[in-house]
Amino acid sequence: MKNLVILGAGTSGTMMANHLISRLPKKEWKITIIDQYKTHYYQPGFLFLPFDIYTTKQVKKKGKKFIPKRVRYLQEKIELIEPDKNRVHLEHGETLDYTILIIATGTKIAPEEIEGMKGPKWHKNIFDFYTYEGSKALRDKFREWKGGKLVVHITEMPIKCPVAPLEFAFLADSYFKNKGMRDKVEITFVTPLDGAFTKPKATKALHYLLEEKKIKEVTDFNIERVDFKNNKIIDYADTEVEYDLLVTIPTNMGDALIERSGMGDDLNFVPTDKATLQTLAHENVFAIGDATNLPASKAGSVAHFEAEILTENILRYIDKKPLKEEFDGHANCFIETGNGKALLIDFNYTHEPVEGTFPFPGVGPLNLLKESRMNHMGKMAFRWIYWNMLIKGIHIPFVSATMSEKGKHFEEVK
Amino acid sequence: MEKTIANKSVNINDEGYLTDFSQWDKEVGTEIAKEEDIEMTDKHWEVIDFLQDKHHKEEALSIRGIKKSGVINIKEFYSLFPGGPLKKSTKIAGIPKPKSCI
Missing domain, CATH: 3.50.50.60 (FAD/NAD(P)-binding domain)
Incomplete structure (x- = not known):
């Protein structure tokens, strides 16, 4: 039996558990996810909580609800990663050996x-x-x-x-x-x-x-x-x-665990290949979301696109195939502008946010880089999408992991 | 758009930052510095080297990075490039200024 261990059960870790459980043969692989906290927060909701737009109940749920049953879920603090020995130590003395490690310990x-x-x-x-x-x-x-x-x-x-x-x-x-x-x-x-x-x-x-x-x-x-x-x-x-x-x-800094394990940069972020999501120091260790040092936004939106590409790359790594250098820094986010309106932006490593329509070129219904009520509705609907689709690893229709240039008003690539 | 800096034709963006680092050389840097009322010294160039190196390694530029650079402390950084030291030093270095996603 081979072990795939995921550190952190936030947005990224939970998505990876859901993606991988159906893709890895269950006779060969055991998946374990570790997180010391019981609660899974809808972090974008922290923006609305101070203004009484969301209630506390709307932004937190029990993390366990979102972890697939066949995944071993450990609620414990992680003491140390020893990447040269392929093992992880937990606070109460348990040691886990891994074949593949995914670091999703986030930002604090x-x-x-x-x-x-x-x-x-x-x-x-x-x-x-x-x-x-x-x-x-x-x-x-x-x-x-x-x-x-x-x-x-x-x-x-x-x-x-x-x-x-x-x-x-x-x-x-x-x-x-x-x-x-x-x-x-x-x-x-x-x-x-x-x-x-x-x-x-x-x-x-x-x-x-x-x-x-x-x-x-x-x-x-x-x-x-x-x-x-x-x-x-x-x-x-x-x-x-x-x-x-x-x-x-x-x-904002990566988790102290990364520092303790000697795996981070100045801010405890894990140096990671920006296109494949493999860590630079260890080929069987991958990192995702805001735990990485990627020159992309550290938001869940980015993690969501990364998760699809990381899943592919883990399968390729297991099959000893070259990794896909596919992640382009794609992010897609609603920006509240107040008064029940919002903007939508779509961008990646090389393209700055521009005007246009999304997700259907020329049609919308969402407008890029323009205030509208429809965009606000999208932002509000997103909480439902998050709890019911995104962290469960269900693909959001019409939204691709890499950025589409259609329907957007580009002049030149800068 | 194109501009002639130090008798060299270079491409810059609306804010005067070079868009192609291969067009940069010390003369170009010196000229941009002059436009910002900065007379370049060895210490300035040391900082520019450090920033360019960070940029090529795709590491984010920040005041924290300067603090840990071993090249210069923050107060000195401010006195070498007064008023927005990162935005001015990156412009002289021919690399993009630190940006947000919007």
């Missing part, structure tokens, strides 16, 4: 990386919304907040979902408008990049949103510390931004 926030961030004001007037706890604490804060300076801040790139902070600012504008207190709230978007939008076409098509919603932009801001006593964030050029309520995206 690391607020302790910035001085003063995770201090006495953490979850008092300094919040994150990339965790369930942070998002829920922020919801409670918003419910009673009387207004003031709201600063939405990105510490450093890369982050799990690069557009979520911007969506957060848009939704905050709507939320406070609906509460009749928009005039009491000043919204500022602070980014280490050179704009809230960084790609020329998106900037041109979408910058009006910031003006329309009166969101101030502070760019090229590389935070050095949070002065939590005086409610200020300060960057390396000594620029200061004052806040009453700071909503920050802390540094």
Whole structure:
């Protein structure tokens, strides 16, 4: 019997378990998935929780529900990976040998990386919304907040979902408008990049949103510390931004397990071939989703496309065939713009988001890079798709793992 | 679009970044630096080398990377390339600026 071990039962790990169970011959392969946590979160929902758009129940379910019965599911902390010995150690002493390993241990926030961030004001007037706890604490804060300076801040790139902070600012504008207190709230978007939008076409098509919603932009801001006593964030050029309520995206890092096992880069992400998803250091170790160092967005949307290609490549690896160099960095995401509208973007490693229609060329019904109510409906429907199709490994009709250029207004490849 | 920099015809994007690194050389870099009011020194070039190396290895460029580079600390980085050091240094290096997905 050969062992395939999956580390992490989040979006990527769960998808891989579902894909592989029907593809690997059951007489030859045993699949094991390990995760210390019982709960599977719908992480895109953390964006909506603070604004009371989603309830806590809508964003979490028991992880076990989504793991196929024939897969061995271990709820335990992983102590160490020994890739040279093809084995994994669990917290309580069990050792698992593997023939193939899939690392899907994800990304975590690391607020302790910035001085003063995770201090006495953490979850008092300094919040994150990339965790369930942070998002829920922020919801409670918003419910009673009387207004003031709201600063939405990105510490450093890369982050799990690069557009979520911007969506957060848009939704905050709507939320406070609906509460009749928009005039009491000043919204500022602070980014280490050179704009809230960084790609020329998106900037041109979408910058009006910031003006329309009166969101101030502070760019090229590389935070050095949070002065939590005086409610200020300060960057390396000594620029200061004052806040009453700071909503920050802390540094995002791979799991500490990766660091303990000596398998990560500076941020504990696993160096991985960007087209095949095989790790660079070990040919029988593969990595997927936000655990990798791929130059793609660390969102579930990307993981979803990766899962289809990784499944193929694992089968090829077992059959000793060359791996498909197929992953193109494809991502496809809805971006909430507030007021019941959303945008849709579709892009990959080499193509920036452009205007057009999706998924049917020239027809839609979804519009790329344009605000519409239909796109918002798509984003809302996606929660259902996630729980019922995506993590179960059911193919979403008409949406391919690699990007299609049809129906999109490309000028040139940059 | 095309532009002549240091008597060389190069392709740049709307924001003045080279779109083809093979067209870059030190003279081009020096000229772009001048447009940004930066007079290049050995220390500047050391940073540019580091950034180009990171870019070729397809590693993301960040302030953290600078901190760990061993080439320069962050305060020095800011004083060499004042006001948006990463966006200015990448422009001089002939590589893309750090971007988000939109």
